Amino acid sequence: MANTAKFNRRQVLEKATRLFWQKGFHATSTRDIQQAIDMRPGSIYAAFGSKSGLFREVLQFYAANMTEQLARSLAAADTVVGGLQVFFRRVLLEGGDDAPSELCLLAKSLSELDEEEGELLRETRQLLAATEAEFRSQVERAVSRGELPTHTDAALLARQLQVQLIGLRSYLRATGNRAAVNEIVGHLFDTPEISQ
Amino acid sequence: MANTAKFNRRQVLEKATRLFWQKGFHATSTRDIQQAIDMRPGSIYAAFGSKSGLFREVLQFYAANMTEQLARSLAAADTVVGGLQVFFRRVLLEGGDDAPSELCLLAKSLSELDEEEGELLRETRQLLAATEAEFRSQVERAVSRGELPTHTDAALLARQLQVQLIGLRSYLRATGNRAAVNEIVGHLFDTPEISQ
């Protein structure tokens, strides 16, 4: 007999992601989870193995959603650089209203996970590296399309985008100052690498 | 009778800061603290009131140390801009060996604290704002000394320094790639605001 589970895995992951994203891994109790996803402990542990196992799937679910959002942003703009800028503005300035946190869930996890949760920490680092690799391939695409000069250091620029995105999300949580963030995003694609 | 406490408050705060900085507020148990600072619960609660009260003093202690380190960096360099660069390199590249975490304790706390710990969150935001204000006054000093052009937007540049420092520390925790961080720091004081 195949899987006869009653729950919808995607909906469960959506709700669990919102909860973990808001409260973090440590501060989210299994009883919080039970209430949020309307499942009893036995079912949760049968489906996900442990709190860590669920969180691991949540991290992957979150990263996949971010990748989709980047793809949509790129599709909505005429240029690659414009698409990246749309993505930054969406993540930083538009998602803020109903998003569970101003921060990136991966950065938040990177911050709170200890060596004791080594597997989750490794997963987080890997997903962040994949994001940076995605930025890099987009920068390379922009160069090959003539949007950026041929001498552009794609690895450096992708790294700078990653640093800025995480830094700006932290700054937003610290100050709530969207105008200040918007001003910096405006300068983001105006660095010496691009403008000179 | 005045204070006859046997413990040295500064030494206790140093040890507690290292512990909280490494593990974070939630993941540090009061029993971890008891062991690290060699005090029994009764004494700790008499001296600091609660785990939150101790953490509050730890946040202030950490921020004061960062301010001192910035002052030392500025004193060790010929120019203000050079002093800021020394500070960035010290925090990002030199402290990493024995520092409890690659991250800024304030950014880490900003990330894990919830509205349920509102007072600690407010304290964290205030200390971060004070850091940005310190950056700004140094940028203004650099302008008045002729190190930066007079049209420099000091508020914007200070904000960018804050964003970059937090972002770079996250990046260091994500990748451990000091060479990559060093490369970005090299470009930091080479932005359009400065070079044009």
Added chain:
DNA sequence: TTTCTACTTGAGCGATCGCTCAAGACGGAA
């Protein structure tokens, strides 16, 4: 030396943690 008082001690309270498992519910096969 005696007294006073501030400080320290550590057993342990009530709450909550992540998680288990025996019992029940339910859908498909025969």
Added chain:
DNA sequence: TTCCGTCTTGAGCGATCGCTCAAGTAGAAA
């Protein structure tokens, strides 16, 4: 309709949490 195997249920286990407080200790005053 009966049977079988999977999924669900929820009481509750052992561990750990932040914290309290009655009893003990030690230094200053008299």
